[in-house]
Amino acid sequence: MENTDHLKEILESHNLRTTDCRKKVLRFFMNREAALSQSDLENQFKQYDRVTLYRTLNSFLASGIIHKIPNYQGVATYGLSRETCSPHDHDDNHIHFKCNHCGQIQCLDDKLVPEVTVPKGYKIEAVNMIVDGICAQCT
Amino acid sequence: MENTDHLKEILESHNLRTTDCRKKVLRFFMNREAALSQSDLENQFKQYDRVTLYRTLNSFLASGIIHKIPNYQGVATYGLSRETCSPHDHDDNHIHFKCNHCGQIQCLDDKLVPEVTVPKGYKIEAVNMIVDGICAQCT
DNA sequence: TTAAATATGCAATAAAGTTGCATTTATGTA
């Protein structure tokens, strides 16, 4: 089974043991265009405990097979909108800086979000940029 | 009390009633550089129920006083890393497109994240870009 | 084949989001 061997190779090259669960989850990722959440996996693989899927994602994440995508759900953080002071200057575009040392998130309101291009047929409504690094206070 | 009047003006201009809780939360936002989470508010304002703070944030959000900042916590979605197939091509920078119609999140791997500048003293370690809009399938 | 290391399933707990309802408060009008 060539396909399975390929999955095995990927897992091994990331120092992960080859298990049925991991192979199935990895194949599912590779056959999908869109990003997946844990609940997507829970719906797809009812034969596995959700803790197993949780740990599968964690192991894939730690080994770099997948990456986490920032989102607006969950433990949200909020920043004051620029238009709070000037209501007519509506801005949907922000650059947020998250310091990996102190953990603080700041809105870089004075920095413009650079132009971005998307594939044909895609329509942009808002752009968010999250920059990770070390802030001036922690340097 | 000039400061309180200013808070009242902001709330009124956003069609929100002026309450002690809202004034205190708004002032807290305005005196802080960093973004705040609900638990930050819960720690700061123990006199208010967490549901009240939750709804305060919701009302601020709906009226545009604050905006939500994407993050890596909570209900996470995951995408296959590009280096899963070519391990030596490490990429920390991604553009993710979230369709506001079908809800799917896609990694636009072939699109480069544009250059971004940050203030003096800040060090960039990774850049993430989240573009919201309508995808080609939903147009 | 076997021992050691790791993965899985189950139970339990924690944290955050969300809703319903009774009570309190803010606001416009008489």
Next chain:
DNA sequence: TACATAAATGCAACTTTATTGCATATTTAA
């Protein structure tokens, strides 16, 4: 100023997701 109405708050309850411990099962290397 007092009142009626609409909205905000507090409390209880429930849902979803994240997380950990431990016993059992599976993988891997010798």
